[in-house]
Amino acid sequence: MKLIFERGDPGQHMTLLPECDVPEVSLKERRALPLRLPHVSENELTRHYKQLSDRVHGVNDGFYPLGSCTMKYNPKIDEELAALPGFTRLHPLQGDAASQGALEVLWRMEQALGTITGMDGVTLQPAAGAHGEFTGLLLIKAYHTARKDSLRTKIIVPDSAHGTNPASARMAGFDVVNIPSGPDGCVDLTALRAAVGPDTAGLMLTNPNTVGIFDKNILKITEIVHAAGGLCYYDGANLNAVVGVVRPGDMGFDVCHLNLHKTFAAPHGGGGPGSGPVCCKEALCRFLPGPVAEKHGEKFRFVTPRNSIGRVRGFAGNFTVIVKSLAYILTLGREQLPQAAENAVLNANYMMARLAKNYEMAYHEFCMHEFVMTLDQLHQKTGVSAMDIAKGLLDSGIHPPTMYFPLIVHEALMIEPCETESKETMDEVCAVFEALRKEAETDPQALHDAPKHTPVRRLDEVEAARHPIVRYQFQQD
Amino acid sequence: MGSYVPNSPEVQREMLDAIGVRSIRDLYANVPKKMFVRELDLPHEMSELEVRAAVTELAEKNRVFKTCLRGAGSYRHYIPAVVKSITSREELVTAYTPYQAEISQGILQSIFEYQTMLCELTGMDVSNASVYDGATAAAESITMCLERKRTRAYVSATVNPQVIAVMRTYCFGSGTSLTVLPAKDGRTDKAALKAALGDDAACFYLQQPNYFGLLEDAAELGGLVHAAGAKFVMGVNPIACALMKTPAECGADVAVGEGQPLGLDTAFGGPYLGFMTATHDMMRHLPGRIVGQTRDVDGKTGYVLTLTAREQHIRREKASSNICSNEALCAFTAGLYLSAMGADGLRRAAELSMSKAHYLAGELKRAGLPLLYRGEYFHEFVTACDARTAAAIEKALEKAGILGGLPVEGGILWCATEVVTRTELDQAVEIVKEVLGK
Numbered sequence: 001m002k003l004i005f006e007r008g009d010p011g012q013h014m015t016l017l018p019e020c021d022v023p024e025v026s027l028k029e030r031r032a033l034p035l036r037l038p039h040v041s042e043n044e045l046t047r048h049y050k051q052l053s054d055r056v057h058g059v060n061d062g063f064y065p066l067g068s069c070t071m072k073y074n075p076k077i078d079e080e081l082a083a084l085p086g087f088t089r090l091h092p093l094q095g096d097a098a099s100q101g102a103l104e105v106l107w108r109m110e111q112a113l114g115t116i117t118g119m120d121g122v123t124l125q126p127a128a129g130a131h132g133e134f135t136g137l138l139l140i141k142a143y144h145t146a147r148k149d150s151l152r153t154k155i156i157v158p159d160s161a162h163g164t165n166p167a168s169a170r171m172a173g174f175d176v177v178n179i180p181s182g183p184d185g186c187v188d189l190t191a192l193r194a195a196v197g198p199d200t201a202g203l204m205l206t207n208p209n210t211v212g213i214f215d216k217n218i219l220k221i222t223e224i225v226h227a228a229g230g231l232c233y234y235d236g237a238n239l240n241a242v243v244g245v246v247r248p249g250d251m252g253f254d255v256c257h258l259n260l261h262k263t264f265a266a267p268h269g270g271g272g273p274g275s276g277p278v279c280c281k282e283a284l285c286r287f288l289p290g291p292v293a294e295k296h297g298e299k300f301r302f303v304t305p306r307n308s309i310g311r312v313r314g315f316a317g318n319f320t321v322i323v324k325s326l327a328y329i330l331t332l333g334r335e336q337l338p339q340a341a342e343n344a345v346l347n348a349n350y351m352m353a354r355l356a357k358n359y360e361m362a363y364h365e366f367c368m369h370e371f372v373m374t375l376d377q378l379h380q381k382t383g384v385s386a387m388d389i390a391k392g393l394l395d396s397g398i399h400p401p402t403m404y405f406p407l408i409v410h411e412a413l414m415i416e417p418c419e420t421e422s423k424e425t426m427d428e429v430c431a432v433f434e435a436l437r438k439e440a441e442t443d444p445q446a447l448h449d450a451p452k453h454t455p456v457r458r459l460d461e462v463e464a465a466r467h468p469i470v471r472y473q474f475q476q477d
Numbered sequence: 478m479g480s481y482v483p484n485s486p487e488v489q490r491e492m493l494d495a496i497g498v499r500s501i502r503d504l505y506a507n508v509p510k511k512m513f514v515r516e517l518d519l520p521h522e523m524s525e526l527e528v529r530a531a532v533t534e535l536a537e538k539n540r541v542f543k544t545c546l547r548g549a550g551s552y553r554h555y556i557p558a559v560v561k562s563i564t565s566r567e568e569l570v571t572a573y574t575p576y577q578a579e580i581s582q583g584i585l586q587s588i589f590e591y592q593t594m595l596c597e598l599t600g601m602d603v604s605n606a607s608v609y610d611g612a613t614a615a616a617e618s619i620t621m622c623l624e625r626k627r628t629r630a631y632v633s634a635t636v637n638p639q640v641i642a643v644m645r646t647y648c649f650g651s652g653t654s655l656t657v658l659p660a661k662d663g664r665t666d667k668a669a670l671k672a673a674l675g676d677d678a679a680c681f682y683l684q685q686p687n688y689f690g691l692l693e694d695a696a697e698l699g700g701l702v703h704a705a706g707a708k709f710v711m712g713v714n715p716i717a718c719a720l721m722k723t724p725a726e727c728g729a730d731v732a733v734g735e736g737q738p739l740g741l742d743t744a745f746g747g748p749y750l751g752f753m754t755a756t757h758d759m760m761r762h763l764p765g766r767i768v769g770q771t772r773d774v775d776g777k778t779g780y781v782l783t784l785t786a787r788e789q790h791i792r793r794e795k796a797s798s799n800i801c802s803n804e805a806l807c808a809f810t811a812g813l814y815l816s817a818m819g820a821d822g823l824r825r826a827a828e829l830s831m832s833k834a835h836y837l838a839g840e841l842k843r844a845g846l847p848l849l850y851r852g853e854y855f856h857e858f859v860t861a862c863d864a865r866t867a868a869a870i871e872k873a874l875e876k877a878g879i880l881g882g883l884p885v886e887g888g889i890l891w892c893a894t895e896v897v898t899r900t901e902l903d904q905a906v907e908i909v910k911e912v913l914g915k
Contacts, residue, residue, distance in 0.1 A: 003590060004590050004812075004816050005590070005593065013821060013822060014817055014819070014822065016557050016817070016818065016822055017822065017825050017826060020832055022833055022835075022836035022902070023832065023835075023836065024832045025828075026720065026831065026832075027721055027853065027855070029722055030720055030721065031718070031720065031721060031722050031723050032722075032726065033723050033725065033726060035597055035598070035719060035820040035823070035824070036597050037597060037815050037820040038594075038815070038816040039819050040816060040819075042559060045559060045813075046559055048816075049559075049563045049813060050563070051583075052583035052584075053563070053568050053569050055580075055582040056569055056580075056581060056584055057568070058567055058568035058570065058572040059572075060568060060571055066573055069573055071571075071573060072481070073481050074570065074571050075481060077528060079570065081528075081529065081532040081533070081536075083561075083565075084533060084536040085536075085541055086536025086537055086538075087536050087539070087745065088742040088743075089541045089542075089553075089742065089744075091545055091551055091743050091880055092743065092744075092745050093547060093551065094540070094547070094880055097540075098880075099539055099540070099745065100538045100539065101534075101536055101539040102535075102539050104535055105535055112519060115518050127802075128609065128800075128802035130801040130802070131609060131613075131800075134650065137650075138646065138649065138650055141649075141650070163789040163790035163792075163793050163796070163801075164790075164801050167793060167796040167799035168799040169794065170794045170799075171651060171798065171799050172650040173649075173651055173652045176793075176794040213507065214505065214507040215507070216508075216509070218509070219509060219512075242508075244514060244517050245513060245514060246505075246508055246512050246514065247512075250512050267571045268571065268573045268574070269569070269570060269571075269807075270572040270573070270805035270809065271573065271575065271606075271802055271803050271805035272574075272609075272748075272802035272804040272806065272807070273609075273747070273748030273802075273806060274802045309646055309649065310642050310643070310649070311646055313610055313612060313747075314610045314613075314639050314640070314735070314749065315550075315551070315610075315639070315745070315746025315749075316746045316747075317746065317747055318609075318747040318748040319744055319745040319747050320744050320745075320747070320748065321747070321748060330520060330523055330532070331523055331525070331528050332479050333519055333522030333523060334516070334517040334519040334520065334522070336482075337517065337519065338514070339480060339482060340480070340482060342501045342502075343482045343489070343501075345501060345505070346484075346501050346504070347492075349492075349496045349504055350495060350496055353495055353496045353497070354495070366496075366498075366503075366504045367504075368504075368505075390577070391579070394577065394580055399573075399577060400577055405790075419481070419482050420482065421483070422483040422488075423484055423488050423491070451579050454580055455579070455580075455779075456578070456579055456582055456778075457579065457777070458579070458773060459781050460771045460773070460774075461781050461783065463771050463772070464771035464781050464783040465769070465783050465785070468760070468784060469770040469771075470592055470603050470769050470770075471589070471592050471593040471602075471604070472589070
């Protein structure tokens, strides 16, 4: 497919702006570099972008069992409400009095997320999950700093953690202590006990963890960290399994982030915008980034917490994403939020039970909202890898599961169906998985060659990294 | 009511039987019993119709100003109709990060095109796929410039205070020293910059046009920064880039900025888009996603996420940043906006904005609000008055449905873009005259 720069000609343009109704002025010193932007008619422009969007696989296109990403259905009503001019046309600095509805949106969201997580304070400023991790870790840092506990420089991270956890810890100025997981994929209490000490700032943990198992020692784990003087950080990536059922605050966590674009049905937009609110216990509230929305009598206003770590983002957050998730929470309410979590767990266990007949599971117990298969044996026997199976799925219009994560499982495929999939869909997908398993035995080469029916086939990533071409080269260059 | 779960209780029962348990709660066997939530203190579930009414009511509690003369980091520009018509397509809205390149060519190619357009705007060699917003882009740019022996960052006091605030937070994290260098008459104090930079200086960050709308002498400041062996980072307004000397022409090593003016709503502050561009030498220090061109097994051109060895999922604690999500749909929007505008259209938007701002400044001066600073400005400027007058003007304008300039130290920070008409500007000036008693 052509690039937009290869379409149209310099004579083409759109008529968008009026004549100037005031005396014209311009800059004294102007750019000498040419500005080579596309020059296309509106018709050509819309066709180009329609063609691009035809080459995208969204949740509406088919099953999307991307583990750890919670690709649930994104309700249309949420989109419509977030697009109301009463939200989209607000200037972020138009003042509290003129923004009462927007402040109420933020305040209601803070209340709802505090209730759901069992925490006391909330900031909606972080723009994504990793941004929330960074924010939460800064709260931990501010807490220890305020106590003049300057030796606490280490964050403990299990080897099953998302890559963002250690990266966020580094950005917040901590050293990372990796601890191995036990054979059950859960925290090894002995390793944890050996790792904690007077230099422990905190622990970062996902629960259910990245292999999809709820750590039954969770209270013991948070107790060990607290006893050593550290704080506990909950990575909310997997909250969809337990929302409304169990609360991070009750597990003993002091601070957590959530992903509105996972658990609370805001769409992913091809990789953003997301929203990664952070919730914390009372002891950390005074450090939260400002501003936060507060209610005083019948009025709402922005306030900055007393010992705020400062802003982590320009304005108050990815506001219209927050509107979408608030609409979702209002829709499900106290009755259906736990039902959603339970059905996510039911769906995952159903798929696991079906697939276990043909694939090897990495762990042999009930899972929560996702489970991990290991294709190690299949790979050794047939040469067909997790990657090959994933690419085979593409030809059936199914988005592959998360591949090669967590790192502690060889040839991993991590499947998260979400509560919004029907049994009918899952049965169809399981049949495809079963067929691919057979094909691995009978015709492994076909899977090495997959996909065959996608707009492009397997791409040379090594070449892309070795000789990076990261922009279009115009002919005159 | 209030559910998106498709499986009926009967189907759920079948599934439980297939798993071999009696109830869903049996699957939560690892959860300590005392930990289960008994009652969730949230509102009751609602039908779609009720949710629509409830949220619409919240939207209607806000004031949407007919005329907006406020910028300060968020700008109301014209958004062509094609932008929303295309960006609301559900496959674009609902897709994930393009890890599976074969079925994500649309997102990947759109980012490749976006990267190219941002390079054209700034004159820089490479662009990433975007970060959260302009302020986080500015903060991440400091991290890009840190070296073992160069650990101090400097920023001009003429930078948007909110951007400086975010830089401070990030520097608190990384333990980097950040010094704000003083301004003189609304622009960066060159002598202070020269005196401040030592051989431990990592970078200096300059905003162009600056917070007060003024054009800085960027090339000369860049020269001073390079003479001290530090990196020169510019935060630029992308619309102004259509006219002004590009960061590349000013010698910038890194150029970043707030991408919101490129077709995104002001939307009470987000979602926005932070763009990050750099010289070739700095490419591997860029945080976040980068899309590269390559070929598939049949030799067909295609696009992939590349240079991932910088990123958290590979490098973990050694990554250049923790960033995972970019603002893909916002980058898609910016690319689409720039394609619709074209170079002529973008220049036109810049010239109209600048002309209207200058007209407004002239009329306000005649009304009794002189400019606080001298020197060339783009589409924002500060008029001088005391805080009480500023507040009175703001209030009077609001009454007439006009969001006036932002009260700042020493006066009011105004902004005009192509969307305001002369009639609206004249109306605002009349109101200012009344407040000033003229």
